[in-house]
Amino acid sequence: MTGYVHSFETFGTVDGPGVRFVVFLQGCPMRCLYCHNPDTWSGGGTPYTARAVLEKMTRNLAFYKTGGLTVSGGEPLLQIDFLIELFTLAKKKGIHTCLDTSGATFDGGNKELLHKFDNLLKVCDLVMLDIKHINERQHIKLTGHSGKNILDFAYYLNMKNVPMRVRHVIIPDYTYKTEYLRSLGKFLKNLSNIEKIEILPFHKLGEHKYESLGYDYKLAETPALDDEDAKNAYEIIKSAM
Numbered sequence: 001m002t003g004y005v006h007s008f009e010t011f012g013t014v015d016g017p018g019v020r021f022v023v024f025l026q027g028c029p030m031r032c033l034y035c036h037n038p039d040t041w042s043g044g045g046t047p048y049t050a051r052a053v054l055e056k057m058t059r060n061l062a063f064y065k066t067g068g069l070t071v072s073g074g075e076p077l078l079q080i081d082f083l084i085e086l087f088t089l090a091k092k093k094g095i096h097t098c099l100d101t102s103g104a105t106f107d108g109g110n111k112e113l114l115h116k117f118d119n120l121l122k123v124c125d126l127v128m129l130d131i132k133h134i135n136e137r138q139h140i141k142l143t144g145h146s147g148k149n150i151l152d153f154a155y156y157l158n159m160k161n162v163p164m165r166v167r168h169v170i171i172p173d174y175t176y177k178t179e180y181l182r183s184l185g186k187f188l189k190n191l192s193n194i195e196k197i198e199i200l201p202f203h204k205l206g207e208h209k210y211e212s213l214g215y216d217y218k219l220a221e222t223p224a225l226d227d228e229d230a231k232n233a234y235e236i237i238k239s240a241m
């Protein structure tokens with residue numbers, strides 16, 4: 001099975017527990033206004049077999065003893081068959097597997113796809129789920145897509161008892177509003193599989209990429225969020241849980 005890779009990170013410390021080998025896959029159906037990796041959006045990427053990716057990691061396997069393998073993107077679920085093969089091979093070697101996803105391709109009504117999700121979750125130790133916005137209208141405004149299936153995916157992971165870390169980017173004027181943060185807290189309150197909630201303050205480190213790709217950066221006027229506000233956002237979410 002061939003996967004299309006954007007890049008690798010051999011010393012990932014923010015993409016799951018411990019030190020991780022991180023594979024960023026190419027392609028994403030979402031268009032988050034704050035995305036700092038717009039260079040992953042389109043097709044293309046470098047072809048790798050699942051075996052070749054794993055060999056690249058296992059050359060230094062001892063290095064990842066406290067961590068494991070994370071697949072991120074782009075949106076890794078676009079290449080779900082490749083993911084299943086890669087994680088299956090990793091589990092055979094006892095490697096901890098983590099999927100960093102927006103959940104954008106989840107469709108509970110598609111039996112064939114659901115079967116693939118079930119196969120993937122059998123070999124996935126942790127899902128880091130990016131919840132972009134709790135409000136449907138705002139979700140569409142922020143990402144260009146509905147968020148309903150993403151919330152369904154969170155419920156599905158809960159039902160399947162798959163450990164989950166929730167990630168949420170706090171953006172002034174978009175997600176940084178008490179009403180939205182409380183709604184998110186109330187939603188998360190229903191889930192018992194949450195290991196951690198990670199609040200990510202909005203930053204503009206990817207802005208230059210938009211310019212070089214010829215894309216319009218719509219958040220040029222939006223200020224980056226400071227740590228104090230990120231802490232406050234976290235407290236608001238927790239207070240509603």
Ligand code: SF4
Binds near residue numbers: 074
């Ligand atoms: S889902 Fe991730 S990669 Fe895709 S546009 Fe959003 S932030 Fe970027």
